[in-house]
Amino acid sequence: MQLADQLRQARSKKEILLMTHLVLGYPSFAVNREVIRQMVANGVDVIELQIPFSEPMADGPMIIKANQEAIANGTKVADCLAFAAEMAAQYDIPFLFMTYYNILFKYGVEDFLRKAKEIGIRGFIIPDLPPEEGGEYLRLAKPLDLAPIQIFAPTSTEERMRTLAKHGAGFIYCVARRGVTGSKTEFDASFDAYLARCRKATDLPLAVGFGISNRADVQILTGKADLAVIGTATIRLVEEKGPEAVGSFIAGLR
Amino acid sequence: MNKLGYFGQWGGAYIPEVLYETFRELREVYAKAKADPAFWQEYLTLMGSYSCRPTPLTHADNLSRHFGGAQIFIKREDLNHTGAHKANNVMGQGLLVKRMGKTRVIAETGAGQHGVACATMAAKFGFACTIYMGEEDVHRQRPNVFWMEKLGATVVPVTTGSRTLKDAINEAFRDWVSNMDTTHYVMGTVCGPHPFPEMVAWFQSIIGQEARKQILAAHGKLPARVYACVGGGSNAMGIFQGFLGDPEVDLIGVEAGGKGIDTGQHAARLASQDASPGVAQGYKTMFLQDSDGQMRDTHSVAAGLDYIGVSPLLTDLWEKGRVRFAAATDQEVMAALDLTIKKEGIIPALESSHAFVQAFKEAGELNGGQAIIINQSGRGDKDIFTIAHAFNDPSWKDFIRKKGEEYATR
Numbered sequence: 068m069q070l071a072d073q074l075r076q077a078r079s080k081k082e083i084l085l086m087t088h089l090v091l092g093y094p095s096f097a098v099n100r101e102v103i104r105q106m107v108a109n110g111v112d113v114i115e116l117q118i119p120f121s122e123p124m125a126d127g128p129m130i131i132k133a134n135q136e137a138i139a140n141g142t143k144v145a146d147c148l149a150f151a152a153e154m155a156a157q158y159d160i161p162f163l164f165m166t167y168y169n170i171l172f173k174y175g176v177e178d179f180l181r182k183a184k185e186i187g188i189r190g191f192i193i194p195d196l197p198p199e200e201g202g203e204y205l206r207l208a209k210p211l212d213l214a215p216i217q218i219f220a221p222t223s224t225e226e227r228m229r230t231l232a233k234h235g236a237g238f239i240y241c242v243a244r245r246g247v248t249g250s251k252t253e254f255d256a257s258f259d260a261y262l263a264r265c266r267k268a269t270d271l272p273l274a275v276g277f278g279i280s281n282r283a284d285v286q287i288l289t290g291k292a293d294l295a296v297i298g299t300a301t302i303r304l305v306e307e308k309g310p311e312a313v314g315s316f317i318a319g320l321r
Numbered sequence: 322m323n324k325l326g327y328f329g330q331w332g333g334a335y336i337p338e339v340l341y342e343t344f345r346e347l348r349e350v351y352a353k354a355k356a357d358p359a360f361w362q363e364y365l366t367l368m369g370s371y372s373c374r375p376t377p378l379t380h381a382d383n384l385s386r387h388f389g390g391a392q393i394f395i396k397r398e399d400l401n402h403t404g405a406h407k408a409n410n411v412m413g414q415g416l417l418v419k420r421m422g423k424t425r426v427i428a429e430t431g432a433g434q435h436g437v438a439c440a441t442m443a444a445k446f447g448f449a450c451t452i453y454m455g456e457e458d459v460h461r462q463r464p465n466v467f468w469m470e471k472l473g474a475t476v477v478p479v480t481t482g483s484r485t486l487k488d489a490i491n492e493a494f495r496d497w498v499s500n501m502d503t504t505h506y507v508m509g510t511v512c513g514p515h516p517f518p519e520m521v522a523w524f525q526s527i528i529g530q531e532a533r534k535q536i537l538a539a540h541g542k543l544p545a546r547v548y549a550c551v552g553g554g555s556n557a558m559g560i561f562q563g564f565l566g567d568p569e570v571d572l573i574g575v576e577a578g579g580k581g582i583d584t585g586q587h588a589a590r591l592a593s594q595d596a597s598p599g600v601a602q603g604y605k606t607m608f609l610q611d612s613d614g615q616m617r618d619t620h621s622v623a624a625g626l627d628y629i630g631v632s633p634l635l636t637d638l639w640e641k642g643r644v645r646f647a648a649a650t651d652q653e654v655m656a657a658l659d660l661t662i663k664k665e666g667i668i669p670a671l672e673s674s675h676a677f678v679q680a681f682k683e684a685g686e687l688n689g690g691q692a693i694i695i696n697q698s699g700r701g702d703k704d705i706f707t708i709a710h711a712f713n714d715p716s717w718k719d720f721i722r723k724k725g726e727e728y729a730t731r
């Protein structure tokens with residue numbers, strides 16, 4: 068089943084879906100493994116695996132540090148692929164790769180997509196690859212049934228959103244606010260107006276991310292978005308309280 | 322066939338969606354300015370009255386005699402206000418900021434020259450200003466940090482990554498994605514996403530326009546060779562544009578050879594075999610990176626050349642064989658700097674001294690009827706700590722020790 072349909076089906080049984088994120092190799096693959104086990108056991112619906120990159124331009128301090136330390140620990144792209152293969156084989160939920168374009172470019176875009184398909188990855192989030200630059204990636208992804216997830220921002224015009232949606236599949240990642248990952252988001256009237264514009268521009272499920280960190284945030288998004296994305300919050304939690312704390316945190320989000 | 326913002330296969334605009342509209346506006350205001358002759362006139366007037374344009378072309382007769390070959394000419398970008406070619410770009414972008422109605426500027430800086438120029442422009446035009454600078458560069462270019470702060474800018478030391486220029490660029494982008502409504506990012510070199518490479522090259526083309534006229538007046542014909550140091554590539558593109566249409570003029574870009582190409586501790590993208598095609602910091606070029614695509618640490622005694630990537634315009638000209646690349650080591654740079662000071666009474670910046678190294682290596686191959694131009698992108702005053710340290714200057718050390726004691730006892 069296509070990712071978008073699978074998410075719609077899941078959504079028909081839950082008021083809101085949860086997508087979580089982690090940086091591969093940070094603090095270690097062993098900890099990644101335990102965190103994912105707890106996430107899945109507590110009902111996470113989709114997991115975004117970030118392949119670390121030395122120049123994570125769209126990320127905030129917490130995720131920058133995670134990227135840097137993962138690389139400093141010796142994390143290689145090949146290790147990330149092997150780990151992702153293991154997770155996708157073990158768990159039933161969709162796994163996505165999030166990374167920056169140079170990782171694909173250097174590997175070879177076609178080889179990377181074929182490899183991702185082979186190991187059971189369902190789609191990609193590449194924040195520095197607008198459709199204008201992603202011709203090869205977009206052309207190759209769809210026939211392989213891989214979702215090139217497109218990103219909406221509060222600064223996107225309606226026309227731009229429609230263009231992006233045309234290139235997208237799986238769902239749309241709606242960045243909740245300006246800025247980078249990690250800091251708090253205010254959910255005010257202008258946020259509601261933004262989400263309404265997103266909804267109008269596409270039939271794809273809508274995920275909302277950036278600054279979603281607790282039950283109250285998830286509750287606000289319920290009924291407005293299809294997926295809530297938890298990124299920095301779990302990385303911070305693992306850092307402060309260890310991987311054991313992840314399960315109850317996730318269980319308490321909805 | 323050429324896509325927007327590409328030079329051959331290099332360039333592009335690999336930007337996050339949140340900046341899409343910001344870049345659309347920037348492309349528009351840039352295109353309008355470029356099509357408006359009154360804009361360039363306003364720019365020339367500003368540079369003639371606030372900076373020192375046209376900057377002179379100096380005949381270095383002592384150096385010419387010393388090497389016994391070509392007539393050596395030096396294009397004096399060091400005589401710009403704030404002491405480097407960076408002012409050309411910054412004042413031009415400042416005029417665009419006024420047209421866009423924005424009130425705040427941000428910039429990355431390596432050597433601090435672009436930061437000082439930007440803070441100066443902000444002071445003159447009444448903009449708020451924040452400068453991002455790698456922590457390592459904050460230490461090695463302390464005088465420029467002092468001046469930026471005095472000029473009213475906030476200097477933010479960047480502690481992520483390698484703590485140098487590339488990391489300062491990442492941080493500037495992170496600021497911009499939050500504050501694009503009020504803020505313009507004044508990219509300091511001919512790198513980054515379209516339209517920056519093309520736009521910065523346009524403002525810097527003033528160097529080449531002047532140099533071409535000046536050499537024809539002084540020497541009666543075109544130079545045989547033109548040398549420029551290459552960090553991101555803005556001073557090089559600036560002067561090269563005056564001669565791109567003259568195939569008889571050799572254009573030579575000089576990169577940082579650091580501790581030697583063999584040591585791996587350098588920033589030679591096009592003069593070494595160590596770089597490969599990649600996409601980072603919003604554009605496609607040759608990057609110093611590993612086989613996974615992770616950027617490597619670079620090294621140069623000159624903070625302004627200590628960078629992983631290089632202008633897509635230069636990579637294209639290199640690929641097409643129009644611009645030749647060489648590298649100068651830290652050690653060679655000190656020797657060329659010393660010689661230039663002694664022979665001509667001119668103090669080039671450490672960055673600029675790289676161009677002098679290669680010109681000195683080649684001057685003897687030419688005859689006295691031929692001319693070469695070295696682009697002196699900036700002055701060396703900012704480098705006083707690094708240069709004094711490299712020369713192991715005893716009286717300077719003594720002075721620093723005494724100053725330290727003086728502050729310690731207060």
Ligand SMILES: Cc1ncc(COP(=O)(O)O)c(C=O)c1O
Pocket residue numbers: 405406407431432433434435509510511550551552553554555556557624625626670672673698699700
């Ligand atoms: C004096 C001077 N020359 C050269 C450079 C290198 O930049 P570019 O290659 O863009 O001219 C710098 C950068 O900081 C500089 O300050």
